[in-house]
Amino acid sequence: MVEVTDAALQQAAGEGMDAFIQVFTDAYKRVIGGELTADTMPLLTGEQHSLLAYQIFRDELMEGGFCQLVQNGYGGYIFANPFAKVMRLWGVGDLSKLVYAAKKIYDVHREDLERERTDDEFMAMYEQYEAFDELEDEFLEKEEEYTALVASYVDEHLESFAKIIK
Secondary structure, eight states: EEEHHHHHHHHHHHOOOHHHHHHHHHHHHHHTTOOTTTTTGGGHHHHHHHHHHHHHHHHHHHHTTHHHHHTTTHHHHSSTTTTHHHHHTTHHHHHHHHHHHHHHHHHHHHHHHHSSHHHHHHHHHHHGGGGGHHHHHHHHHHHHHHHHHHHHHHHHTTGGGGGEEE
């Protein structure tokens, strides 16, 4: 079981909901050696993967949007797994709808979205895939709300996410 200290959680909670989530996801990244592979995937539970997926999703969208998320190799991790369904089950229904809407675009254009690109080709993706723009804007507007809801769920179900060391 992944372990985090109560002291780290208390300190992070004072810094904000994103810092609180980061305590868990940093621990997950240590357990998997920083890489999601066929060998490391079984080291985390479904709940832990869902929280890690949220952190990855949030970070990628905040920095570079859906095109970056897919180009960095996370398309399958987000869209081919029950991430959207889990967000709904965790009480983040609007985010679930947003992910399903992005998945529709991803599914239609997956091969092109995932192909290797030069830096110039990557930058051109933002014009080519303007269909993501509205979804990215919605996420950026509601990110704090989504993060607070995810953090609240984690706080109410700590034992599902890590063993808390006093």
